[in-house]
Amino acid sequence: MAEQLLKIHQLNKHFGGIVATDNVNLAVEQGLIHAIIGPNGAGKTTLIAQLSGQIKPDSGEIEFGGHSITGYNTARRAREGLARSFQITSVVMPMTLLQNVMLAVQGTSGHSFRFWAPVREDREMAAAAMESLAAVGLDDRADRIAANVSHGEQRQLEVAMALAMKPRMLLLDEPMAGMGKEEGAMMVDILNSLKGDITILLVEHDMDAVFSLADRLSVLVNGHIIATDTVDNIRNNQEVQKAYLGDGHA
């Protein structure tokens, strides 16, 4: 069996009376695309936020690359190679696309207590950033201000920033949400091209995308993982169909 890069043990989180994460156990194998599907409000974003450190779990352990990262803050997890993208676009709006992606490169390339040399003149960093922008097809718009580009382009930027961190693992929260057909298809191609190099935990509502990309599939309902299996087995799983997929996908 392949090495498990990410392991989640007995993770729990509730907001007041709402159980957002209910005893979640999950292992993600190195190099695979592992998708998480589930209805609205199932707790997918909450799970991602606990993995990347924005939300503290009530209890449970998270192991990444062989050691516990439960006590690490968000920044440290990112530097360990665990990068996330946001379902609701979260970029530095007044900066250009290039500046945004350069920040992502900067965050994972040494400390930033450098007070004198202009970032503008850092060719190496700009080149690395342009590479990520090109990967999502934004390289021709590098100097546009993030606030002024279309919603779909902001979604692409969101992914470009996560890619630019050169992570060991990507946590993608609905990367295709709000993208047009063409952009969505492009994103599927991008993720496919990363397969094997970067382990990906993918939350996505677009079932066609999920079925064409994922090696493993977990179904999250009411904060609980009711099944984890290969795509084909999940498709044929009665319980999953009842709970989530409905007749349309049977």
Place this chain on the structure above:
Amino acid sequence: MNWLPQTISGRVYTAVLLILAPAPFVFEWINQPFYLDLLSRALILAIAVVSLNLILGFGGMVSLGHAAYIGIGAYSVGIPSYYDYYNGWLHLGLALSISAAFAFVTGAISLRTKGVYFIMITMAFSQMVYFTFLSLEEYGADDGLVIYSRSEFPEWLSMDGSTSLYYWIFGLLLLSLLFVRRLVHARFGRVIVGSKFNEQRMQALGFNTYRYRLVCYMISAMMCSLAGMLLGNFTGFISPDMIGWARSGELIFMVIIGGAGTFFGPLVGTIAFVLLEEFLSLITVYWHLIFGVMLVALVLFGKGGIDGWLSLLDRKRAGNG
């Protein structure tokens, strides 16, 4: 003419610096020492305002306690002088190190909070400094302390005489402006500016935003203590009055008048503030009221301050041309 700055704002700022550079000689020539005094005071405040703008304008950290660092700088001159220690390097060293230490401790606590809480807690800490100096009977308490002689530096750096002191002020102001500009464009500044707009994302990118902000806060405090050190030398008299929270509030207004998060805004904002205050108070005894209304209007409607208006002119010109 190619060597002219291309933008209107660039030209205005260049003109301001060109007017400021020979000011002592001009005022001497027209025999108006009072104006040199006024300008010296304005430029000292400008250093403090430039330092505040670094955290407030670029970093989004609205401190209502920055005058405390003016106080620390001023008392770093006053207290040693009281014991006949006039060495300027000692004064400078004390100002920088004490302000850094105080900013480290209070910043570490304040930066755990956001928004209004940050404003309140920075104000509370500065009031602590205020009441500390107020209670120091030995150093004059609320009567203040007279400084009989300026900080002593080697001959070529001497502060003696109003012209020498003016060039100390002008030099440190230029250094502050240059330093902030470099800082903001460097890796450090990108983190500070990014954290102002989206701290959550900056953390997700691997930046420990708290640490960067704390260091930025300390840098700003040290710059501000230089203004205090100069102010102590300039007035030759220091008192807790220069530290009260109302003073900190004025510094914020100067940032806003000039344009928060701009490089030259703080300088022109401060000069505008000091001149307005001076001339309104000559015209009418109700100047506080008029001044207050103008400030409120500016905060409500004057988005971007003076720098903002100048760039608006630039955009208009670009639109027509």
